Amino acid sequence: MGPVERAFSAPGKALIAGGYLVLYPEYDSYVTALSSRMHALVRGQETEKHIRKITIESSQFAEGIWSYDLDSNIPFGNIKEVHGRRNPFLEATLMCVLAFVDADSRPGFDITIRIFSDPGYHTRDDTTTRVSSNGKRQFLYHKKKINEVAKTGLGSSAGLVSVVTAALLSYFTGNRDVDSLRNTVHNCTQIAHCHAQKKIGSGFDVAAAVYGSIVYRRFQPSLIDEILKHEFHSMQGDSTLALDYKNSLQSIVGSDWHFKIEKCALPPGVRLVMGDVSVGSETPKLVSLVLKWKQENPVEGEKLFESLNKANGSLIAALSSLHELQRANEAAYSATLKDYQVAMKGGAGMAEVNPLRRVSAAIATVRDHLRALTTATGADIEPPSQTALLDRCSRLPGVLGGVVPGAGGFDAICLLVLEDAIPTMLQTTEKDQSFSNVKWLPLHEESDGLLETSPEDYAGL
Ligand SMILES: Nc1ncnc2c1ncn2[C@@H]1O[C@H](COP(=O)(O)OP(=O)(O)OP(=O)(O)O)[C@@H](O)[C@H]1O
Ligand SMILES: C[C@@](O)(CCOP(=O)(O)O)CC(=O)O
Numbered sequence: 033m034g035p036v037e038r039a040f041s042a043p044g045k046a047l048i049a050g051g052y053l054v055l056y057p058e059y060d061s062y063v064t065a066l067s068s069r070m071h072a073l074v075r076g077q078e079t080e081k082h083i084r085k086i087t088i089e090s091s092q093f094a095e096g097i098w099s100y101d102l103d104s105n106i107p108f109g110n111i112k113e114v115h116g117r118r119n120p121f122l123e124a125t126l127m128c129v130l131a132f133v134d135a136d137s138r139p140g141f142d143i144t145i146r147i148f149s150d151p152g153y154h155t156r157d158d159t160t161t162r163v164s165s166n167g168k169r170q171f172l173y174h175k176k177k178i179n180e181v182a183k184t185g186l187g188s189s190a191g192l193v194s195v196v197t198a199a200l201l202s203y204f205t206g207n208r209d210v211d212s213l214r215n216t217v218h219n220c221t222q223i224a225h226c227h228a229q230k231k232i233g234s235g236f237d238v239a240a241a242v243y244g245s246i247v248y249r250r251f252q253p254s255l256i257d258e259i260l261k262h263e264f265h266s267m268q269g270d271s272t273l274a275l276d277y278k279n280s281l282q283s284i285v286g287s288d289w290h291f292k293i294e295k296c297a298l299p300p301g302v303r304l305v306m307g308d309v310s311v312g313s314e315t316p317k318l319v320s321l322v323l324k325w326k327q328e329n330p331v332e333g334e335k336l337f338e339s340l341n342k343a344n345g346s347l348i349a350a351l352s353s354l355h356e357l358q359r360a361n362e363a364a365y366s367a368t369l370k371d372y373q374v375a376m377k378g379g380a381g382m383a384e385v386n387p388l389r390r391v392s393a394a395i396a397t398v399r400d401h402l403r404a405l406t407t408a409t410g411a412d413i414e415p416p417s418q419t420a421l422l423d424r425c426s427r428l429p430g431v432l433g434g435v436v437p438g439a440g441g442f443d444a445i446c447l448l449v450l451e452d453a454i455p456t457m458l459q460t461t462e463k464d465q466s467f468s469n470v471k472w473l474p475l476h477e478e479s480d481g482l483l484e485t486s487p488e489d490y491a492g493l
Contacts, residue, residue, distance in 0.1 A: 035077040038208055039485045040198040041069040043478060044152060044186030045240035046306060046446050047438040049344040049398055050248070051413070052322050052337075052405070054234040057250050059341050060292065062348050063236050064304055065244040067478040068152025070191030071169075073490050074199035076143035083140040084109050088122055088196065090147040091493075092171055093178040098122055107136060107267060107274030119178075121189045124227035125196045127264055128220050131278045132285055133204040145199050147192065148490060152475050155182040165492030184308065184473075185315075185437075185444060190225060190237035197221045198482055210484050217482060218242040219285040223256055227264070232256060239293055244481030247348055249292035259284055297479040299354035301369045302391075302432065303454060304477045305447045307470040309421070315439040321411035329408070336408065340401040347394035353387055373450055376429040388432060391448065395433030396426075402440065413440030421445060424466055428457050445470070 043065035047054065050061020079085075082104045090096035098119050102109025108130045111123050135141075151172045159172040174181045198217045202208050221242060226232045232253045239248050259280050267273045298304060326333035358365040372388040399414060399422065406413040414422070414436050422434045422445060430453020437446040449457060461467040 035075055036203060037073070037075045037487045038199065038202055039071060039073040039487045039490065040195045040202070040210070040482060041071040041485045042191045042194040042198070042241040042482045043244060043480065044068045044070070044150075044188070044191060045237050046186075046304065047236055048304075048435060048446060048448075049347050050236070051402070051438055051440060052319070053341055053344065054236050054248065054250060055319075055323075056337075057252050057291075059249065059337070060345065060348060061234075061236055061248050062296065062344065062351070063240045063246050063248050064298065064477050065240050065246075065479050065481060066152065066186060066304075066306075067476050068150040068186055069478075070150070070153070070188065070195050070241070071148040071485065071490070072195035072199040073146040073148070073487055074143060074203055075145075076141055076203045079140035079142050081140045083142060084135070085142045086126060086200075087144045088119075088147065089144065090149075090178060092147075092149060092173050093181065094175060095177050096147075100126060102130075104136075104140070106269070107271050109135070110268050111264070120228040121193050121225070122196065123264070124224040125193050125200070125221075128224040128227070128281065129197055129200040129204070131274075131281050132216075132220055133201065134278060135204065138204070141203075143200070143203060145196060146490065146493075147196070148493065149188060149191070152473060153184060153186050153188045153191070155184070157182070162493055164490055166488060168489040169493070171493065187237035187241065189228070190221070190241045193225045193228070194218075194221045194238060194241040194482060197224065208484060210482055214242060214482060216285060219289060222251070223259060223281065223284070226256060226260055232260065235291075239291075240481070242482050243293045243295065245296050245298075245477060245479035247292065247294040247296050251289040251291040255287075255289060256284060295479070296348075296352070298448065298477050299351055300358050300365075301451050302351075302354070303449050303451045304475075305449050305454065305457075306437075306473045306475050307425075307445045307447070308473055309418070309443055309445060310469055310471070315441070318411040318413060318439045318441060322405065322409050322413075325409040325411075332408065336401060336404060340398065340405065343394060343397040343401055347391065347398055350387065350390035350394050353390070357387060369450055369452070372432075373430045373453055376431075391432045392426070395435060395448070399433075399435060402435070406440070411440070412442065415440075415442060418442065418445065421467075421470065428460060429453055430457060 046064045048062045053059035054061040084102035086100045088098045099114045163170045197220050262277045402414045425434050430450040432448040434447035
């Protein structure tokens with residue numbers, strides 16, 4: 033077999049509704065896939081059986097090269113980087129995919145994967161830009177190592193694991209049809225991502241990377257509980273443990289996860305606008321405060337979660353009814369958008385029944401409950417400074433409302449804005465001092481999940 037070259041990309045995410053609730057399998061969340069994507073370009077070829085090399089390059093970062101010379105006498109090859117560099121996400125991905133495809137029983141391989149990450153994932157500070165030969169891709173190059181560069185919270189590790197998994201599965205199975213690989217990529221990625229994080233998260237970031245914008249309801253954590261107990265290093269020294277891992281992994285990856293991944297997208301004419309508010313928050317701290325409070329206050333916790341869930345449901349339903357209106361009567365839909373914008377500019381009164389009002393009202397109710405959760409738990413989910421900022425944003429013409437996405441905190445805001453109103457909104461906020469600490473990010477919703485892309489688009493980088 034000659035060398036194989038393929039490329040895949042997967043999007044970053046914003047959790048618009050469902051923070052905290054998404055950790056429980058009984059609640060729906062609304063996740064938007066973003067135009068910032070993670071890319072993997074894979075080139076591989078068969079070699080003699082004893083050669084098993086995988087090199088992963090992420091040259092946008094200092095020391096961004098991880099080389100694995102796998103030992104053909106040890107199950108899964110003893111995944112140790114030759115320079116002693118650690119990247120737990122890559123190690124876990126290699127382990128899962130090599131076990132899943134039973135690489136030990138295959139011919140040798142020499143694989144190189146080049147990673148590229150779009151500008152939205154990390155700070156732009158202290159970077160230089162490089163453009164591919166055909167001008168289609170543009171990436172930022174940092175001077176520091178990957179774990180020293182500030183992240184923006186779009187889910188870089190979920191994107192990384194998804195595209196590396198897709199690249200390796202595609203190489204080993206010979207399958208490049210993303211749709212037929214999608215569920216396998218998803219299930220392997222969730223397991224690898226949990227191994228690397230040493231915990232079972234809600235998985236919404238991985239699901240969005242693979243499936244794109246979705247209404248998501250998580251899988252039962254018990255599904256992968258047992259397999260996560262396998263210790264990588266002990267398995268590599270013990271072929272019985274390794275065989276047990278491989279069999280369990282293949283059966284779990286191949287099973288039905290009974291989770292919800294309903295494709296969605298913002299209604300036509302409505303755009304997502306993200307603002308960076310500069311001070312980062314630490315998601316794990318917020319999550320542990322909320323979970324502790326819920327455990328200590330089961331009755332109040334349940335009540336608040338149920339109310340928040342109802343509000344999230346109203347928002348999801350209101351967005352979906354806009355799609356229905358647009359499909360049923362395009363002209364009426366355009367009039368609705370116009371009517372809303374004119375009314376907010378102080379023009380003619382808007383129809384009481386304008387369906388966009390349902391979206392704004394639902395966002396306002398979601399925020400009411402998130403503020404109640406903030407007060408009850410002491411976690412800065414929607415802290416007062418963000419309340420003031422979101423309230424100001426909500427009064428701008430054409431803004432349906434906004435939330436602090438995901439776990440909340442100080443670092444970002446996420447608005448739903450009528451597309452036609454965005455230029456005026458940018459102008460207004462630029463002149464207004466009260467928006468001086470907000471940097472609007474060059475991001476928008478692109479609802480696709482994992483895609484195959486063209487290797488030529490990365491030439492010259
Ligand atoms: N472009 C990349 N190249 C190599 N490794 C990467 C890249 N992007 C992410 N990683 C790996 O993922 C780690 C960051 O994962 P982490 O889960 O902490 O952040 P995140 O997924 O961006 O989180 P958040 O959900 O807050 O956005 C890095 O330290 C590195 O190991
Ligand atoms: C709080 C939580 O529900 C969302 C975290 O989202 P983000 O990392 O802030 O985008 C935690 C999780 O789902 O893993």
